[in-house]
Amino acid sequence: KNEVEQSPQNLTAQEGEFITINCSYSVGISALHWLQQHPGGGIVSLFMLSSGKKKHGRLIATINIQEKHSSLHITASHPRDSAVYICAVSYGGSQGNLIFGKGTKLSVKP
Amino acid sequence: NAGVTQTPKFRILKIGQSMTLQCAQDMNHNYMYWYRQDPGMGLKLIYYSVGAGITDKGEVPNGYNVSRSTTEDFPLRLELAAPSQTSVYFCASSFTTGLRTNGYTFGSGTRLTVV
Numbered sequence: 001k002n003e004v005e006q007s008p009q010n011l012t013a014q015e016g017e018f019i020t021i022n023c024s025y026s027v028g029i030s031a032l033h034w035l036q037q038h039p040g041g042g043i044v045s046l047f048m049l050s051s052g053k054k055k056h057g058r059l060i061a062t063i064n065i066q067e068k069h070s071s072l073h074i075t076a077s078h079p080r081d082s083a084v085y086i087c088a089v090s091y092g093g094s095q096g097n098l099i100f101g102k103g104t105k106l107s108v109k110p
Numbered sequence: 111n112a113g114v115t116q117t118p119k120f121r122i123l124k125i126g127q128s129m130t131l132q133c134a135q136d137m138n139h140n141y142m143y144w145y146r147q148d149p150g151m152g153l154k155l156i157y158y159s160v161g162a163g164i165t166d167k168g169e170v171p172n173g174y175n176v177s178r179s180t181t182e183d184f185p186l187r188l189e190l191a192a193p194s195q196t197s198v199y200f201c202a203s204s205f206t207t208g209l210r211t212n213g214y215t216f217g218s219g220t221r222l223t224v225v
């Protein structure tokens with residue numbers, strides 16, 4: 001059974017700080033996903049990656065397949081980045097299901 | 111494109127009542143999913159479908175039923191609602207072939223309270 005662990009559970013930062021959220025998983029996967037959930041809102045897919053690194057604006061996601069670890073970085077954080085960030089993994093097969101971490105609640109103070 | 115549309119956004123049910131959560135997608139995705147999100151927990155899969163006419167149970171299917179008569183629609187039925195079904199429900203879809211998927215699109219969620 002694949003377990004997905006995220007750290008930290010909660011994170012408070014000052015505006016402008018560089019933020020890192022970590023995700024580790026226990027078995028081989030086909031892809032890792034980073035999702036964003038705003039309070040009272042839906043879930044938005046930020047990245048899907050199976051190797052290396054992806055960048056979108058101030059967000060950077062990296063994955064190390066050998067170490068079964070991924071990080072989500074936010075540069076020059078802003079209060080609008082406040083949200084829950086969720087790591088999820090998919091491991092292919094007919095189900096196509098995602099296994100989710102419990103999320104990291106980020107609060108960026110002005 | 112509207113993406114994945116879920117209705118209603120909020121609902122309060124009495125114990126023993128039934129209801130249907132609606133989910134529709136307009137992206138011609140073959141896979142659709144229903145998840146529930148409980149406080150402090152990761153999302154759990156209730157049911158999923160790999161195409162019209164095909165559905166299968168996920169991790170937490172008890173108390174729910176689904177159908178997939180068309181590619182676009184994937185309603186979730188709650189029969190005899192119980193307080194344990196108080197949760198936030200998310201519908202999602204993906205285009206998945208073999209071992210590959212193009213990514214997942216989520217609906218905005220339905221917050222259900224059973225009293």
